[in-house]
Every structure is written in C-alpha cells, then in structure tokens.
Amino acid sequence: MSIAATLSDRFWRQPRLLLALLLVPPLLWLGVIYIGSLLALLLQSFFSIDEFSGLIKYQLTLKTYGELFRPSNYDIIIRTTVMAALVTLASIAIAFPIAYYAARYAKGRMKVLFYVGVMLPLWSSYLVKVYAWKLILAKEGIITWAMTGLHLQWLLDAVLALPVIGGNSLSVSYIGTFIVFVYVWMPFMILPIQASLERVPATLIEASGDLGAEPGQTFRHVVFPLALPGIVAGSIFTFSLTLGDYIIPQIIGSSRLFIGQAVYAQQGTAGNVPLAAAFAVVPVLIMCLYLWGARRMGAFDAL
Amino acid sequence: MRSDAPAPLSLRLAATGGLLFLHLPILLIFLYAFTTEERSYQFPPPGLTLQWFAVTWNRPDVWQALGLSVKVATVSTVLALILGTLTAAAVSRARFFGRETVSLLVILPIALPGIVTGIALRSAFNLADIPYSTLTIILGHATFCIVVVYNNAVARFRRLSGGMIEASYDLGANAFQTFRHVILPNIGTALMAGGMLAFALSFDEVIVTTFTAGQQQTLPIWMLEELVRPRQRPVTNVVAMVVVLATFLPILGAYYLTRDGAETAGGGK
DSSP: OOHHHHHHHHHHHOHHHHHHHHHHHHHHIIIIIIIHHHHHHHHHHTOEEOTTTOOEEOSOOSHHHHHTTSHHHHHHHHHHHHHHHHHHHHHHHHHHHHHHHHHHTOOHHHHHHHHHHHHHHHHSOHHHHHHHHHHHHSTTSHHHHHHHHTTOHHHHHHHHHSTTTOOSSGGGSHHHHHHHHHHHHTHHHHHHHHHHHHTSOHHHHHHHHHTTOOHHHHIIIIIHHHHHHHHHHHHHHHHHHHHHOOSHHHHSSOSOOOHHHHHHHHHTTSOOHHHHHHHHHHHHHHHHHHHHHHHHTTTTTTO | OOOOSOOOHHHHHHHHHHHHHHHHHHHHHHHHTTBOOOSSOOSSOSOBOSHHHHHHHTOHHHHHHHHHHHHHHHHHHHHHHHHHHHHHHHHHHOOOTTHHHHHHHHHHHHHSOHHHHHHHHHHHHHHTTOOOSHHHHHHHHHHHHHHHHHHHHHHHHHHSOHHHHHHHHHTTOOHHHHIIIIIHHHHHHHHHHHHHHHHHHHHHOOHHHHHHOSSOOOHHHHHHHHHHSOSOHHHHHHHHHHHHHHHHHHHHHHHHHHTTSSSOTTSOO
8 A cells, every 4th residue: 555545544544743734844843933933022121121231131020111101101102092093993993984895885886996995005015105194294295295286285284283193294293103003904894894794684774774763873873783793803803903013103204203113213223122021012902902992892792 | 885876075075085095195106206396306397208117227225125125025925935835734734722822923013113113123133133134124024914914715615615625635646646636726826916015025125124124225214214214215215106106016917816806805904
C-alpha cells in the first residue's frame, strides 16, 4: 500500500490525527509569533526605565503603569477615548441611512452598486485616503475655495476661531482629525448594520404600522433595537481602530498627542519601551471594558 | 426587510450623501495627479499636465518600494493561504475542545488596534534579538492576513456537503485524492478571493509595518514619509492615484469570484 493510502486509512480511523495535523501549523504560528509577542509586550510594561542611564531595568514593577496617571499622560488617554466615542457616534449617524437604504430599498443592480460602493472605499488604501483629506483640508485646498466661492469665508473663520477644536487651518485642528477619522473608519460600520437590518422581517414593520405606530415609533421600538447588535459590532471596529491609530492625528491635527502617537514616540525617539508597552495595554483594557459593557447591555443576545 | 414602496426622500438624500462623502475625496486624488502646481495643494489646479507620470516612472526609490511591497504581499499571502485554509478546514469539519478559542485567536490580530500588534511584535523581536528585515515585515503581515483567508474559506467549507467527501472515499479515493479532486475545486474561488483580499491588505498596511521594518521602505512607508516630510508633492499625487487603481482590481476580482455565494468576500475586513 502506498504512503498516501496508508495515511488516508489512519486519518479515517483516527479523525483526531487529521485534526491535529491541520491545527498544528496555524496554532504554532499564532501561538508563538502572535501570543508570544503579546506576552512580550505585557512583560515589557512591567519593566521600568532607569532615569539616569536611560536603560531598561529588567525588574518587575508597577512604576511604569503609575506614570500613566501623570496629568500629561492621563490627558492623552482621555483625549483619545473621547475622540473614539465621538467618531463612533458620527459613524453610526452617517452609516445608518446607507445601510438602511441598502437593506430595505435597494434591489438588483442598485444593490450591487451599493455593495461595491461601500467595499471600494473600505478597502482602498488607508494612506491615500488620509492624503486625499490633506489635499481637501489644506489652507489653499478645496474647502477654502468652495467657502470663498459661496461667500462663506466668515463661517470657516468663525469655526477655526473656536477654542480647543479650532486652529490655524482645518488640517491642523481637532475638527480635521475628527473628519478624517470618521471618513476612514465609517465604512466599517455600514456592512454590520446592513447585515442586522437584512434579518429584520418586513412583516414585523407592517405589523407595527397596523397596530397604529407612527413611522418614528416603529423605528424607535422595532427597527432600532433589532439593528443594535449590528451597530455594536460596527462600533467595536470604529472605536478600536480610532483608539489605536497614530498616523491620522500625526498628519492631520494639532500637536497634542493621542495614545498611538504616545506609544510610537515612547518606543522610538524617547527610547522608553516599558512606557510605550504600558500605553499600548490601555487600548486593550478599554476594548475589554467596552465589550463587557456591550454584553451587559444585551447587545450580543440578539446575534 | 425588503420593501417595494419608494424610499422617503430624506432617506435617499442621506444615503446618497453618505456614499458621495465616501467617494468624492478619492476622486479628487485623480485630479491632483495632473496638476501643474508643485509647492502647494492649491485648488483648483492652475493647469493640467502629464509630466509627473514620466517623473514618477524614472524614480528608483518608488520602484524599490513597490518591489518590496509586492514581495512582502506575495509571501504573506501564500503563508496566509496555507495557515488560513488549514484553520478553516479544522474549525468547520470538527467540533473539538477550544474551537471557539481558535477562531478568536485568528481574529485577534485585526480585532486589536494595529498599534498593539505592532508594538507587541517589536518588543518580541527586541527581546529575542531578531534584527529587523524583510522577514520581520512578512511575519507581521502574514499574521493579520490569516483571518481574511480564514473568513472566506470557512464560509465555503460550511456550504461544502460532507456527503460529497464521503462519496469520494466510498469510490476509493484516498484523503489526498479527495482533497485534490473534490475539496480544492469546491473551495478554489473562495481561496482565490481570500488571497486577493489578503494581498490588498498586506500591500496597503502601514501601522504594523512601521514597527516591524528596519531601514526598508514598503510603498505605504514611502508614502507616509512623503506625507510627513513632503519632498516632491506631484510624485506623491501620481503614486497615490496608481495605488488607488491597483487596489481596486483585487477587490473587484474578489467580489466577482464570490458574488453568487451567501457570503460575499470582503464583508469583514
């Protein structure tokens, strides 16, 4: 009997053997390279840096985590979390009508058009998208041109004069950072919402109307609760991706840091790898809290 | 929740507006690739020219970055295809202890923020004294590409009926013949779609790459460098346009390959 046939017989008699053979390579890869790396990160965050020599002290300590609570570092964490929450809310507001239309009204060609229309921006190059907004938000760019053309220059100036969120031009303000975050991560919200809406039976909406509900009431009490799992699923992406981004605020935004930039700066120029690691643990913890909260709200029950 | 009634006007406006918001900025990239303005992002462009395409064509650094990106994406895609298909086969064929953990493990590299994956890999390479090279970039890319192949393959495996595999055995085929003549033709398009998406994902990745690359520049790293410290803006404009066109092809290809299935490729990035 050939080797292939012998092996086949053994696979047939012992399905566990085949299963083990299938699982070993991916588990080794993910276990060693990925989980190993995460553990290395966790370990690094319990080291500290010697203030005089600047070298890493390989002794377990909580000192580095303590540094996160210094006002300047704490501000970074709050700023990033607030931004992630705002970006998520704006993404829901923009994504919902697209998903609702695609799920309820689009048919045939229109449906394909919507799908491809969401897929292309979702998958097209991240940096190109950021770059496009650099062109748009620049002082000499299309927004200034349009505002001048419409004689609304005063409005743009008034917005830029706002404290905290304003700035010299849109491309160096929080408003700019916010717009680009929404633009880049919002497509991740559309497909999960659309998927949850597709599962809502049309009869349910008709029944709600027959029982005397206004369209607004039907939306609030029937459609929205059923779409919630999709919204939560999408918000996990927008929230997590905003928390961990360091390129968008670096290219478009003020000089005040976000968590991702802090991680990048600490491990690079500052050479403080333990603090960078501790900073990187923060978004992981926030995401765990977020998922736990979503679960308590019952958002996963309907899935 | 299909409805045959026409959509309310406000909903139509909001949906159209949302889609325009997604597409107009990308279209603007195409216009800027032809501008004659060199120093600023002036709109409207003072004039249009084709000269920057020639300039970009003759830039060795662009070609080098493109070459490295293609190499990294190709190797990562091949690795992800193997590992993703193996995981999908195991998870969809059998119920075993820790099955949920395995699927979670596959998804984790893209569920966690990119910066976490990036710094985690970097600290591991540091602790293990592995020098940064093309290899370290590939290690990172293959890790987060697995999930794309996995998602496509697992959906297809679920549709593949177990009876067909048993019939193949009954007719005397061994496990390898069954794989070659029954399973592979059935999952082929799903794998191809997954591979295209994995390639696109790797080709475009920048956040993890900045942590795992040494001195080498992939195309996204080259672009990032130009964004932070612009040297020749028109060249960046041209590269940006080419990148947009180049990523559209695999995405449309993946969509075309899986459009008849219940699970269309690319739904879960």
